[in-house]
Amino acid sequence: MRGIRAALLGSALAVASAIGLNGAAFAQGQTLRVGMAAQDVGRLDPHFAVSTIDRVVVAWMFNGLVRFKPGSINPAEIEPDLAERWESSADGKTWTFHLRRGVQFHGGFGELTAEDVVFSLRKAGTAATSAFAADYRAIESIEAVDSHTVRIVLRENIPSMLGILTNYSGGYIVSKRAVEQRGDTFVRNPVGTGPFALDRVTPNQSAELVAHAQYFRGAPQIGRISYRFIPSDASRDLAFQNRELDLNYGRADQTWVNRTRAVPNTVVDVFEPGELAIINLNTQQPPFNDIRIRQAMAHAVNRAELVRFRGQDVSREGQSLVPRGYLGFSADNGLLPADPARARALLAEAGHPNGITIRAIHTQLPEMLNMMQVVQQQLRRAGITLDLQVVEHATFHQQIRQDLSPMVYYSAARFPVADIYLTQFFHGRSRVRTPTAVTNFSHCDQADSQIDAARVSTDPEEQKRLWAEAQRILVQNVCGVPLIETLLVFARRDNLDYGYELKGSMSLGPLITEASRLR
């Protein structure tokens, strides 16, 4: 017996001495420690950076010809970045960009030249080398006029030429030499001109970035960024509370926001772009090929309740089939109000006096599933029974693109110009199961002429009128039912100063610039 006790005591002592219970010091230097909700980064070639975790970090490493003013997503505030100035022809189809001189790529890849810009934009516009190729369809040619001048010619006008050249999606400029030299490994060894360069990626743990001392706006004040992959929300929050993180990816949830605001020396940032959630209704398939049932759906949804569920600070009611704040957004569209009694009457009129059951495929992602379950209860009040078939997220994406669900809950943010949202979700060319498909799950095409005319219009007022008309047509046809817009949420220690006021970020995370610092 004594032997057993001795063995137990011995093991305890061995463990205690081995670990050295000395109160670990988690020193905080000029390394910014960021916690992200992900297992790992994916592709750091900016033209393939599609997930939030990739977009956030890519924005710290790359520049575009132009950029959104840090902290803003307002297209009216686009300012020079790698291009110091530009001019366009009278018809708006020929654009000439003059590059800054002396901009250096990371890792000794030399000075940025027009050749890099031409290479990057051609790469961004090619389906085999970019996930954003469709955005560059309107470009007819890109050529280097001289070592620091680039000319872009468009086939037709597009609503925001500068938009596709910003520090967003395909607009990032890469080093031609690095891409050619590194080939397929460029996705994990990217080379840009941004304030931070990739040092290394430790799989499943972190991406480490170092300051780019030769950054053209000046050497960053933060020396390193440790971008940690922490998929568990609870563990990430604990690490933040334990002061092991300076910046933490947050949850768009009022309870989380309130709890985190109560943590000492903490600031919670809630910022744009809002992701608009829409229930897209397939107008070509029963039961939604009957507009009365689509109208019943619209009357059954109560957006104010959904906002209360998600949180007043982090969400707001959807008012159209385009997110608020986008250039061309219009709330004057005849959106049907919540009215369960009217919904029941419409169902009865459509031959369903005892209600109707609708089967829908939905993702198991908790934030999307929770919201859909609330909608499910709202629909029940109006006599609509929603039979949710919950599947894994990648399966969801594949199956909704095969038209296997008559209604599709989809939440997305896009470049803040109405054309992109309207084209991808509601233009006939974007219907799923067609060769030019994007994400038109409703199969609506009633506003195609307005969307097309607005895209090529050179008159901004006419453009806005056409976009407003398109929204009115789509809302009246109930191609989709807007739910809520959910904003982005990050928490930071109050000693982290971004160096600008954060109101929005197209990279879906705070930009860390040369001016950002840890006080």
Place this chain on the structure above:
Amino acid sequence: MALFPLPRFAGEGWGGGSAMTGFVIRRLLAAVPTLIAVLTLVFIIVRIVPGDPALVILGDQATPEAIAALRTRLGLDRSLWAQYFSFITSALMGDFGVSMVTGRSITAEVAAVLPHTLDLTIASMIFGVVVGVPVGIWAALNRNGVVDVAARVLSLLGLSFPVFVSGIFLLLAFSLHWRWFPVIGGADLADYGDRLHKLVLPTVALGLIMAAYITRVTRSAMLASLGEDYIRTARAKGVPWRRVVWVHGLRNASIPIVTVVGLYVGILLGNSVLTEIVFNRPGLGKIIVGALNQRDYTMLQGLMVIYCFLIVVVNLITDLLYGVIDPRVKAE
């Protein structure tokens, strides 16, 4: 005097070193068909599961044209037979290729995290054995006494607490309250102190479950063993009680314990994902889940080969231990 004399491993344990080597080689060769069968199943299953890797990689704005281009680049447009034979032949030559998502070598990805998985598995196993076996014996020796009841209740609690609950409690107490350990558990592999430091909490969380299981198995095996005639004979011959328990009793109770440990180690290798997530550690489990979510076929296939191989090795070690513990197994 022991009823089963302890074998001298290299000499008599397996009838000489060459016999043991032969046994190991035969077992490894026998594993090859198993490996091929598993690989075939994995190949089929990952392709049956809906979800297109090209769509996952390119995101929701990708056009069919871009998706088709990427599928060609990834070799997914080839016939299933062509993909299968290329996969099997490469795997048998030890070439697992590159991840579809990251483009990194699968061998490099696995090599980067395998030490973390082995650290956790081995440490949890040691914790489970060091805690579970003595407590199980103690409980058996005090059958229906306070110690026995306490051991049974505690082991039931240990089995009932999933890692994501016990792990969070441990982090709250030892990281947030006492600040002894960091919440972020990924260690620098070259820094052994850091590695050991960050291993403690996950080991306790995972090892507690294993200890609970081993406690219960040890208790029942010891109860059965201590009731045998040879125990009575040994005591009648005046063998000291401690020797009766540790040598005669425990030795005969060891086969089920080793079986459980062997099985559990196999489970730990792939199923420690929750521990890895809660304690923010890299590991095989996390990579498997990530690869599954992203439909990274090549990564999944490569991981399965490695996982299978590790299971074969663990089973082989378990079988060898049977022979060490019980010469009758060796004779068979």
